[in-house]
Amino acid sequence: xxxxxTHRPATRSRGIPEATVARLPLYLRALTALSExxxxxxxxxxxxxxxxxxxxxxxxxxxxxxxxxxxxxxxDVEYLVYQISRELGLTQDWPVVIVxxxxxxxxLANYGGFASRGFRVAALIDADPAMAGKPVAGLPVRHTxxxxxxxxxxxxxxxxxxxxxxxxxxxxxxxVAAGVTSILNFAPTVLSVPEGVDVRKVDLSIELQILxxxxxxxxxxxxxxxxxPAAAVQPRSSAAARTPAAGRAAGKGPDGDVPAVMPA
Amino acid sequence: xxxxxTHRPATRSRGIPEATVARLPLYLRALTALSExxxxxxxxxxxxxxxxxxxxxxxxxxxxxxxxxxxxxxxDVEYLVYQISRELGLTQDWPVVIVxxxxxxxxLANYGGFASRGFRVAALIDADPAMAGKPVAGLPVRHTxxxxxxxxxxxxxxxxxxxxxxxxxxxxxxxVAAGVTSILNFAPTVLSVPEGVDVRKVDLSIELQILxxxxxxxxxxxxxxxxxPAAAVQPRSSAAARTPAAGRAAGKGPDGDVPAVMPA
DNA sequence: CCATCTTTGTGCACGCGTTCACAAAGGCAT
DNA sequence: ATGCCTTTGTGAACGCGTGCACAAAGATGG
Numbered sequence: 125x126x127x128x129x130t131h132r133p134a135t136r137s138r139g140i141p142e143a144t145v146a147r148l149p150l151y152l153r154a155l156t157a158l159s160e161x162x163x164x165x166x167x168x169x170x171x172x173x174x175x176x177x178x179x180x181x182x183x184x185x186x187x188x189x190x191x192x193x194x195x196x197x198x199x200d201v202e203y204l205v206y207q208i209s210r211e212l213g214l215t216q217d218w219p220v221v222i223v224x225x226x227x228x229x230x231x232l233a234n235y236g237g238f239a240s241r242g243f244r245v246a247a248l249i250d251a252d253p254a255m256a257g258k259p260v261a262g263l264p265v266r267h268t269x270x271x272x273x274x275x276x277x278x279x280x281x282x283x284x285x286x287x288x289x290x291x292x293x294x295x296x297x298x299x300v301a302a303g304v305t306s307i308l309n310f311a312p313t314v315l316s317v318p319e320g321v322d323v324r325k326v327d328l329s330i331e332l333q334i335l336x337x338x339x340x341x342x343x344x345x346x347x348x349x350x351x352x353p354a355a356a357v358q359p360r361s362s363a364a365a366r367t368p369a370a371g372r373a374a375g376k377g378p379d380g381d382v383p384a385v386m387p388a
Numbered sequence: 389x390x391x392x393x394t395h396r397p398a399t400r401s402r403g404i405p406e407a408t409v410a411r412l413p414l415y416l417r418a419l420t421a422l423s424e425x426x427x428x429x430x431x432x433x434x435x436x437x438x439x440x441x442x443x444x445x446x447x448x449x450x451x452x453x454x455x456x457x458x459x460x461x462x463x464d465v466e467y468l469v470y471q472i473s474r475e476l477g478l479t480q481d482w483p484v485v486i487v488x489x490x491x492x493x494x495x496l497a498n499y500g501g502f503a504s505r506g507f508r509v510a511a512l513i514d515a516d517p518a519m520a521g522k523p524v525a526g527l528p529v530r531h532t533x534x535x536x537x538x539x540x541x542x543x544x545x546x547x548x549x550x551x552x553x554x555x556x557x558x559x560x561x562x563x564v565a566a567g568v569t570s571i572l573n574f575a576p577t578v579l580s581v582p583e584g585v586d587v588r589k590v591d592l593s594i595e596l597q598i599l600x601x602x603x604x605x606x607x608x609x610x611x612x613x614x615x616x617p618a619a620a621v622q623p624r625s626s627a628a629a630r631t632p633a634a635g636r637a638a639g640k641g642p643d644g645d646v647p648a649v650m651p652a
Numbered sequence: 653c654c655a656t657c658t659t660t661g662t663g664c665a666c667g668c669g670t671t672c673a674c675a676a677a678g679g680c681a682t
Numbered sequence: 683a684t685g686c687c688t689t690t691g692t693g694a695a696c697g698c699g700t701g702c703a704c705a706a707a708g709a710t711g712g
Binding site for chain 4: 181184194195196
């Protein structure tokens with residue numbers, strides 16, 4: 125799960141709650157699998173299990189789309205696939221640009237399933253002149269200079285940022301200025317964008333840190349709070365002179381620079 | 389942002405809300421940046437802006453950790469870095485294994501910042517015998533047969549799955565059986581795990597689909613519902629005979645197989 | 653045509669998360 | 683010392699999301 129988002133606080137988009145929208149792709153995936161196995165109908169219970177959610181939640185989610193089920197029977201798989209696809213805007217083609225063709229950018233570009241769901245990689249863009257023209261995943265890498273024209277010419281409205289953190293905001297600004305209104309950010313930075321532009325963030329580092337938190341908690345429970353040896357939540361008198369000789373964490377550390385996925 | 393999660397519904401972990409835990413890494417990153425610039429203190433307002441959140445939210449988040457601020461002044465950067473690092477369990481080392489060294493797995497392995505935050509890649513594992521021994525990011529790829537022994541010998545409790553969807557559940561089961569209790573899943577599948585195991589999902593495809601939804605909505609607003617030409621929400625009489633000749637979406641499509649990141 | 657059985661769709665209540673707004677706390681100048 | 687100014691920490695209200703539980707709907711069999 126990509127984590128942070130930068131969405132309008134809770135502006136229900138046409139009656140469909142944001143939480144529901146986030147689950148629609150999950151349902152769609154499960155339904156597509158059923159469709160491939162030629163299963164004609166599915167109950168909310170079965171589908172919910174396949175999608176890893178509660179059946180009541182699923183039914184409520186679908187109720188926002190309309191009454192597409194048949195009581196006593198369930199949902200028509202093909203029909204539901206179509207409805208959800210349409211609702212998500214997957215019945216049309218979305219040209220996408222990937223900026224920053226490092227390890228991650230290349231991995232994303234090579235992802236074969238990209239085209240299978242309405243998304244098409246219109247161009248790969250990198251700032252390194254040495255990369256220009258070099259084919260990655262069958263597409264020639266274009267130089268950053270061409271960014272604006274590529275966006276305009278292809279009518280790109282979705283951009284993927286896989287650059288180092290330092291370049292992300294600048295790239296973002298150029299993408300937005302050129303007309304992009306949705307951004308998927310893999311760089312470890314908080315992007316600031318004007319009103320009306322959606323940003324979603326994917327951050328491996330954050331995910332790992334959250335896992336570490338829970339992992340530590342599990343380990344701590346075993347020995348029933350055996351951690352935090354002595355000076356646990358020390359009263360901390362003077363405001364200065366603290367800094368408990370922090371282990372790592374403090375130093376400069378190679379961060380905010382590395383290619384993409386997993387920053388801190 | 390990685391999206392789906394599979395967390396205990398809302399079991400507040402030792403008083404710290406899940407939503408707060410998810411933001412701590414964000415604060416930590418902003419604080420680390422300040423620390424590198426030798427900024428001694430920071431106000432909730434400044435830090436909140438840097439982290440892209442509301443200042444009241446940030447203060448409330450910090451209040452769960454304790455009273456680490458000084459009224460009229462702000463927070464001591466170094467001290468806060470240490471406290472958050474400790475809270476997240478980043479003061480200890482977490483050995484991690486990456487399973488599935490395809491495009492994405494390799495990209496993750498090459499991510500330099502991995503070690504900079506308490507995470508250390510203990511091993512890269514792949515099922516392809518041809519990959520065995522081949523060095524990726526300075527580490528020799530190990531064969532899946534060694535999975536259990538690697539986990540045990542290194543005391544690995546966090547696993548990253550970057551395999552094709554078809555192999556994910558099986559790999560997951562083996563990881564869990566070997567002692568892994570936290571999993572970061574890049575494969576496009578819902579993993580089922582026993583109680584006590586945390587799973588977080590990162591899914592590019594889902595993120596893009598969510599963006600597409602909002603993008604479509606924006607486009608629809610311009611022309612004020614010019615979409616949905618005629619048969620919009622057709623009453624749908626007979627349960628059978630529907631399937632509105634769904635465009636893409638239905639066919640077999642290359643999915644549930646591709647390496648990792650972006651499935652559907 | 654009626655009874656029964658299955659499954660949807662949803663009203664309702666509860667809890668988490670967010671935000672406001674302000675009192676308390678501390679620094680600083682006079 | 684005293685008063686002012688800044689900023690934290692939090693009580694309280696509100697809204698979204700979740701899950702229960704059930705009535706309505708429809709299919710199916712006799």
